[in-house]
Structure formats: C-alpha cells, structure tokens
Amino acid sequence: MKLYDQGVFIVDGKTIISEDEAVNYQQPLNKEEARKGTIAYSILSKHNTSGDDKNLKIKFDAMASHDITYVGIIQTARASGMEEFPLPYVMTCCHNSLCAVGGTINDDDHLFGLSAAKKYGGIYVPPHIAVIHQYMRENFAGCGKMILGSDSHTRYGALGTMAIGEGGGELVKQLLEDTYDVAYPGVVAIYLDGAPKPWVGPHDVALAIIREVFKNGYVKNKVMEFIGPGVSSMTTDYRNGVDVMTTETTCLSSIWRTDEDTKSFLKKHHREDDYQELNPAHVAYYDGCVVVHLDEIKPMIALPFHPSNAYTIDELYENLEEILDQTEKEAARISGGRAHFTLKDKITPDGKLQVQQGVIAGCAGGNYTNVVEAAHALKGKSIGNDEFYLSVYPSSQPVYTDLDRKGLLADLMDTGAIIRSAFCGPCFGAGDTPANNALSIRHTTRNFPNREGSKPGAGQMSAVALMDARSIAATAANGGILTSAEHLDCWGDVPEYNYDDRSYKARVYNGFKKAHEETPLRFGPNIKDWPEQEALSENILLKVASKIEDDVTTTDELIPSGETSSYRSNPLGLAEFTLSRRDPEYVPHAKAIRDLEDLRKKGEIAPELKDVFDVIKTIDDVNPLDVEIGSVLYANKPGDGSAREQAASCQRVLGGLANITQEYATKRYRSNCMNWGMIPFHLDGSADVLDVDDYIYVPHIRTILDGDLSHIKAYVIKNGKAQEIKLYIQDMTHDEREIVKAGCLINFNKNKRH
Structure with a gap:
C-alpha cells in the first residue's frame, strides 16, 4: 500500500501522475479544472444549491435513521415547525430491537416511529426486518444520489451514492427544507489494483486501509473515491462490506466507480433505472492517493480498542505475547483500575490464541456473501462445546430467507452456531455481550472500549477484535483457536443471490407523499420534549x-x-x-x-x-x-x-x-x-x-x-x-x-x- 505525500492527477482512471511529475507530462494538466473530473465533484455539484462550488449547500435525495435517533430528530423538527417530510425518510428499528431494557420504552419508540411515518409521510421498517444500511442499499442507494443518515456508518459509495452520517440536527435541517452546509471537501483517490485472494474478505481489505490512513488523518473529513481496475475484481456485495468501514477512517463520505456488477446488483433489487456508469473524467485531480494492491492483502485482525489497531494474523502470531501485552496495558489505562482485562492468559500451550466468542453481524458482516462463505467453511464441522460460541445475524429479512431457502442457515446451525434476526446490537453493546474478561472476534464495524457492552465501572470488562467472517469461521471450525482463513480451502463458491422482497411488502409501511396530518403521534412515558435552552449571553x-x-x-x-x-x-x-x-x-x-x-x-x-x-x-x-x-x-x-x-x-x-x-x-x-x-x-x-x-x-x-x-x-x-x-x-x-x-x-x- 502506498500513500502519496502530495496531490495526484489520474489520467483515464489508470495512470497516476504526482504533482511533481505533472510539470513534465506530455500534456498540460490544469489542477483547478481537473478537480472537476472526480466522481465526487459531479455528484456534489448536482446536489449543491449555493451556486458556489467552494461553499456547498446540499439537498439530499433521501434520509435514514434508526430507533436510537429518529424520535429525537422528529421531536426537534416538530418543535422547529415541521409539518410534513419533504423527502423520503426511512426509520428502521434495528438498534433498540430487543426491547429488553427499561420496560416498554423501546417498543414505545417504535410505535412513535410508525405513527410519525403515518402523520408526516415516512417509511417505517419494523424490528428485525433489516439493519438500516442494508435496507438503504436494497431500496434507495443508486448511482449519482446523495443520502444523509443519523448513523455514522451511512455509506453507500459502492452503489454510486455519496452518503454521509451526521447528527440529528443535520437531518432536521433537511426536514425543514434547509441545507447541509459544508466547504467543498478534499477528495482522495483509493486506487485499487489486483484482486483479493479467495480467503481474503472485505473486512481484511477495510482494516488494511484503516491501519494506513487513520492515525495520520490522511482522509479526515475528505471523500474517499475508489477507482482503478481492482474495483471490478470484487462483487458489489463485497464492495459494500469494504465501503461501510470507511467511516472508521474519519472520512466525510465515499464513492466508487460503478460497472456492470453494480448494474446487476441494482437490477436484482428491481432498480435497474438507478444505474449509471460513474468514472473519473479523462483527467481528474485528487488531493491525495492511496494505492492498494489487493492481491497483497492478508487476513487481518484489529485488536482492541480501535479498528486501526490492526495486524495481519500472521504478524500477530509472530509477536503474540508482545502485542497482547501492549493491548493489556491499554486496557488497564482505559479501565482506570476499575476492572481487569487480560489476554496473555489466553495463549494456549502451543502458542495459539483462544477466543471466547465469535459474531458475524450487521451492515458489515451480515451481508449475503459473508454468511455464505462462513457456512461453507463450517459445513460438516462443529464449533465445540467449550467456552467458544458463534452468533450470525443476516443483515435483512431478504438475505435471511434466501440463505434459509438454500439450506445455508441449517448448515451453520448444525455446527452449533446460533442464527439471529437482523439487528445492530453487537455493534454497540446491546446484543451478545461476552463474559467478563472474554475476547470476542467480530465481523462488525467497531471495537471501541465497552462497545461490546461491558461496564468497567462495575468491575466488568471484555473486549472485541475485528476480523473478517472468513477467518471467524475458520476460528470457529478450530474450536475458537484464532485461525486465519488462509488455512482453509473452501472459498469463492458463492451461489447467486436471489432477492425476494415479499417480507418488505408485507411489513414495511411506506407513507412517503401520503402524509395524514390528523394521525396522532403515539407517545410513551419515556418520550420527552427537549428542555428549553436560553440564548447565549454576551x-x-x-x-x-x-x-x-x-x-x-x-x-x-x-x-x-x-x-x-x-x-x-x-x-x-x-x-x-x-x-x-x-x-x-x-x-x-x-x-x-x-x-x-x-x-x-x-x-x-x-x-x-x-x-x-x-x-x-x-x-x-x-x-x-x-x-x-x-x-x-x-x-x-x-x-x-x-x-x-x-x-x-x-x-x-x-x-x-x-x-x-x-x-x-x-x-x-x-x-x-x-x-x-x-x-x-x-x-x-x-x-x-x-x-x-x-x-x-x-x-x-x-x-x-x-x-x-x-x-x-x-x-x-x-x-x-x-x-x-x-x-x-x-x-x-x-x-x-x-x-x-x-x-x-x-x-x-x-x-x-x-
């Protein structure tokens, strides 16, 4: 992987020319004109209402929130004078789905969401039907669009959509028909070359990139634009798994060039009209460039407590005790003496690492391809009857039903794995919280401190390492002994996905442009208005x-x-x-x-x-x-x-x-x-x-x-x-x-x- 220390011109989507080299190039290269050659520029300018391409005022095509955020957003918009949703606004119930805490309050929020969809003309996705980002991929993301979400992993770049995750206030502005105001961002080329090895999954690619660009802020608040021939070496489902993790780089948004596989994905989801070919212009200027040789990426693991704390699994095993010792010291700093977390005691006598839990879930891990690969790796095997256990959460009901009809869920369950419904809980500590002092390996988005649900203040501490579903499956097949997917030879035999949206037609309420003002909002006892705030004094x-x-x-x-x-x-x-x-x-x-x-x-x-x-x-x-x-x-x-x-x-x-x-x-x-x-x-x-x-x-x-x-x-x-x-x-x-x-x-x- 190579990071350029200056801007680059890319000609015909293939030839990279640094700014220093540009002065001697065979044709004049104009930086300001070439800035307009990026895919990002074409989409941002289309959605900009300011008339000033340096200071943007963006209006989005659609928005999405989940049940942690939509109540507060609607309450804020109501207090601000909103009367109707002016754009498609999807409200999913994929975070507080379990209704396990606080009595009735979670389902009270859900019914508030349904009543708001009826009153203001929204789209309501009930609990366990789909995680927010999979639903948006299946139903709204399309080439040249922009989508705003109140979840940080709002990323649909692999479908040609520039998507941005922001706090609820920015969604309120769109509901009030105001704009998202931002200075024109830098755009960094993520130039993909080669093709991933069969045992390398999207999380491996994502973690390898995050490791290189997070700590140095290389793409902070910029747009990551994925180009190069390597894009077409991956299916769109695979690309989605890489794309959603761009959030962990602290970039503003992402966008990918599109191709026939993008078109096929949209056609399969009954939205072929949402396809258009997106490529950089003949000459495009980027504020930086990351060259990723996909064929050199190996199975990765991001140790606690950040996705950037990443190593190849081979690197980890080459320095196992030293690396685990560093992680233990960081755990001690984070816990502040309130809890105890150890890793070196999980080293087996033969020098391997024993983990206690595996999870494949959500918008990153629960995609169809990942679950298929895990099922193939585990077919006919057992995860064992000791501490280790495995939970798999397909990302939507259509994904779930197709895996079921193909017998793949049964193959997983026969191994002892648990199949759960579409739910984001393992990503933020509301599902499958592991035991105290346990290490969980997860194909989910984050492994921040306490993100798995432990409470150091109460003397409890566990932690998460991020891995791809393929290596998690290989580990599960080995009874929880950390194992790289490279040790198995079963990858790449993924049957065609058959999308069937009957469950959506049966359960999703689609009220866009059908607002019923007379519908009363349904409040629960925990739903409160925002307390009044005073204006700032001199x-x-x-x-x-x-x-x-x-x-x-x-x-x-x-x-x-x-x-x-x-x-x-x-x-x-x-x-x-x-x-x-x-x-x-x-x-x-x-x-x-x-x-x-x-x-x-x-x-x-x-x-x-x-x-x-x-x-x-x-x-x-x-x-x-x-x-x-x-x-x-x-x-x-x-x-x-x-x-x-x-x-x-x-x-x-x-x-x-x-x-x-x-x-x-x-x-x-x-x-x-x-x-x-x-x-x-x-x-x-x-x-x-x-x-x-x-x-x-x-x-x-x-x-x-x-x-x-x-x-x-x-x-x-x-x-x-x-x-x-x-x-x-x-x-x-x-x-x-x-x-x-x-x-x-x-x-x-x-x-x-x-």
Whole structure:
C-alpha cells in the first residue's frame, strides 16, 4: 500500500501522475479544472444549491435513521415547525430491537416511529426486518444520489451514492427544507489494483486501509473515491462490506466507480433505472492517493480498542505475547483500575490464541456473501462445546430467507452456531455481550472500549477484535483457536443471490407523499420534549467539569452505547449517563455548575463566585448577573466514532456551554456541538493551564461570533488571579454562528419563523 505525500492527477482512471511529475507530462494538466473530473465533484455539484462550488449547500435525495435517533430528530423538527417530510425518510428499528431494557420504552419508540411515518409521510421498517444500511442499499442507494443518515456508518459509495452520517440536527435541517452546509471537501483517490485472494474478505481489505490512513488523518473529513481496475475484481456485495468501514477512517463520505456488477446488483433489487456508469473524467485531480494492491492483502485482525489497531494474523502470531501485552496495558489505562482485562492468559500451550466468542453481524458482516462463505467453511464441522460460541445475524429479512431457502442457515446451525434476526446490537453493546474478561472476534464495524457492552465501572470488562467472517469461521471450525482463513480451502463458491422482497411488502409501511396530518403521534412515558435552552449571553463564565487528556475520546465515552440507548428519547434521563464510563464525576460536576446558572437566572450570585467575580472586575467592569454560567469539557480530540448527537446534547441539557479541544476528531461531532448551542473552542497552547473546577471567563463572545474567530481572549480564574489564555474557533458558517447565539437549533428555527 502506498500513500502519496502530495496531490495526484489520474489520467483515464489508470495512470497516476504526482504533482511533481505533472510539470513534465506530455500534456498540460490544469489542477483547478481537473478537480472537476472526480466522481465526487459531479455528484456534489448536482446536489449543491449555493451556486458556489467552494461553499456547498446540499439537498439530499433521501434520509435514514434508526430507533436510537429518529424520535429525537422528529421531536426537534416538530418543535422547529415541521409539518410534513419533504423527502423520503426511512426509520428502521434495528438498534433498540430487543426491547429488553427499561420496560416498554423501546417498543414505545417504535410505535412513535410508525405513527410519525403515518402523520408526516415516512417509511417505517419494523424490528428485525433489516439493519438500516442494508435496507438503504436494497431500496434507495443508486448511482449519482446523495443520502444523509443519523448513523455514522451511512455509506453507500459502492452503489454510486455519496452518503454521509451526521447528527440529528443535520437531518432536521433537511426536514425543514434547509441545507447541509459544508466547504467543498478534499477528495482522495483509493486506487485499487489486483484482486483479493479467495480467503481474503472485505473486512481484511477495510482494516488494511484503516491501519494506513487513520492515525495520520490522511482522509479526515475528505471523500474517499475508489477507482482503478481492482474495483471490478470484487462483487458489489463485497464492495459494500469494504465501503461501510470507511467511516472508521474519519472520512466525510465515499464513492466508487460503478460497472456492470453494480448494474446487476441494482437490477436484482428491481432498480435497474438507478444505474449509471460513474468514472473519473479523462483527467481528474485528487488531493491525495492511496494505492492498494489487493492481491497483497492478508487476513487481518484489529485488536482492541480501535479498528486501526490492526495486524495481519500472521504478524500477530509472530509477536503474540508482545502485542497482547501492549493491548493489556491499554486496557488497564482505559479501565482506570476499575476492572481487569487480560489476554496473555489466553495463549494456549502451543502458542495459539483462544477466543471466547465469535459474531458475524450487521451492515458489515451480515451481508449475503459473508454468511455464505462462513457456512461453507463450517459445513460438516462443529464449533465445540467449550467456552467458544458463534452468533450470525443476516443483515435483512431478504438475505435471511434466501440463505434459509438454500439450506445455508441449517448448515451453520448444525455446527452449533446460533442464527439471529437482523439487528445492530453487537455493534454497540446491546446484543451478545461476552463474559467478563472474554475476547470476542467480530465481523462488525467497531471495537471501541465497552462497545461490546461491558461496564468497567462495575468491575466488568471484555473486549472485541475485528476480523473478517472468513477467518471467524475458520476460528470457529478450530474450536475458537484464532485461525486465519488462509488455512482453509473452501472459498469463492458463492451461489447467486436471489432477492425476494415479499417480507418488505408485507411489513414495511411506506407513507412517503401520503402524509395524514390528523394521525396522532403515539407517545410513551419515556418520550420527552427537549428542555428549553436560553440564548447565549454576551459574556460567559465557564467552569471545567471534566478534563480528558487521552489522545482521542470517542462518542461512546462521551455518551455510552448499549443499554443506555433505551433512554435516548428522554434527554434528561439519558444525560445521567454522560461520560459515565470515562469520568463518573462529570454528571454531578455539571449539575452543580448548572445550579449556579439557575441561581443567577433568579437574580442571585452564589457565594462561591464572589471571589471569582472580584478577579473578573479587574479585567472587565461587568455585572455578574449579566454573565451566563455553564460547564465546559476539555478533551484533546473528542468525537471519534458515532454520529449520535446525544454526545453533545447530553452535555448541553446538563448546562454545557462549550467544549475546549486541541482538535475535533470528526466534523459531525463538532456540528452536533454547534447544533446544540455549544461553542466549539480550540485551545491555542498546552492544556496544563486548565484543571477541573477552574473558571474561565470569556468576555464579548456573542459579539465575537459575528466577526473574527481566530484570536479569542479568555481568562483562567484561580488562586485569586486571572491568567490570559488564547482560544480560537475554526470557521463557522453564518447559520452555525446564529444557531450557537440562539442557544440551539430549535431556538434558531423558532426565531426564523417569527
């Protein structure tokens, strides 16, 4: 694999010419003109309504949410004045499907979704029918389209669709017929050459790419454009499995060149008209290029606690004890002494690694081809009757029924494997949570800390390693001894898939363009409106509620996944879990700071603030009652992972006014903060100047938001002194500035209506 350290021109989709080489090329190459030659440019320009190809205002063709997010989105849109869904909006019930936590609240959310689909003209997919991204692949993704989803793995590039996963606020804007505003992104070519070996699956390809581009930020907030002859060496089903994992690179979106196999996939799904050939122009300029030699990729494993922590299985076994020791040290750091996790004790006497669980599931692992390959690898074998067990979740009811009709599910069940319905739970800790101190190997999307459902705060800790379904099947055939798929010779004999959508016709409610305004929304006792937020004041006083100096802070740490997902229709109820698995003191800290603001709004200043305002008086002659008080979270690099807006909204409903960071891990988390009225500060300098419980005075912030954001004076107040620090904010659009000043997106939209 090769990463170019400069932009490249690609001629006829084949010849790569670096910028340095371009000056001597046989024909003149114009960078600005060639930028328009990418597939991404053609799709973005088609969907841009701004008339400015540098500052885009995108309108999407369709949207998708699942049952963790759609209630909050609809509640926000209702409060903002929405009366009807103006574009196809798919609501799937694939995350809180089990209804196992919190009594009736999960199914209450589902019935709310159904009633909303009837009232506003939406599409409702009931529990266990399909995982969100498989349904969108089968029914909506098509060449040249754009789709927005409130799930971070909203990626349909292999079907010629530029799809973006964002927080709920961005979907609300589309429901209100506003736009998705973004500066034109960089586009990086992912040039595929050769063909994968038969025992190499899509997860192996994806993990190999993620390993190379995540830590160096090579594609961060950019578009990954898959081109080159190697694309056609893979079926579209296989490409889908690679594509969905591009989220783990922190890219903005993905797009692939299309071919006859793309056309065949769409035709099989009764949507041949959604096909068009997509290729770069004769000359296309890319801001970077990753050359991937597919035939050199070997079976991979991503050890805890990130998909980029990847090795070939051969590399792992060459340095098994050393690599596992490194992972144990990281586990100890993550658990903070609250739980114990070990791996070296899982090394067998003959130097192999024993794992306790295998899972093949969801939008990455549950695809037809992956399950077929696993079934063939395990046919006639046994997974054994010891600790190891295997669960397989086909990605949709049509995939499930075709596997069933071909007898492949029976072949898997005969081995002792468990077949489950379409469900995303293993991806975020709500299904098949392994035992304490167990290691699970999974063909799912993520292996972040606690993503499998354990609770270090309660003394429990397990972990996930990501692998392809083929190597998981090989491991299962070996009783849970970690085994590369290369050791089996059964790959590639995949019978043609027969798509049958009778289950969709029977169960999916399609109400697009058939809104029934008179339909009442069905509420459950846990479904609550968003609490009101006040507009931003001219001057603010922040108190540091938590300081996290990890290299990266994931959204799973900001607001845990798993069982807490059941409370996501209740903003205040969910907020009780904020940072609970990373900093259990955050919530009481934030609440105490919120109490200071509640007192100020009653016209009183808490006695503990007298000395603070005495210091502020030496800087700025301001009335303390005119200074808004709120909590602030410091983190070096927060927001890696999920699109879930609650990572930001929970901070906000607890009284958060801002984040201070070195950088934001993803655009979507930063957007979520702004949509919930929080200021996305960056710190110019070392975090040593800040400690938990320090006060930070920021004067004239409301006025600053109307002007230059690059140099913002602020003052850390402690020990009776004021120390000046420099903050800054990366560029914000006009609307983003107005949203933050309004206090949140709901207030902004109310203001527009009046």
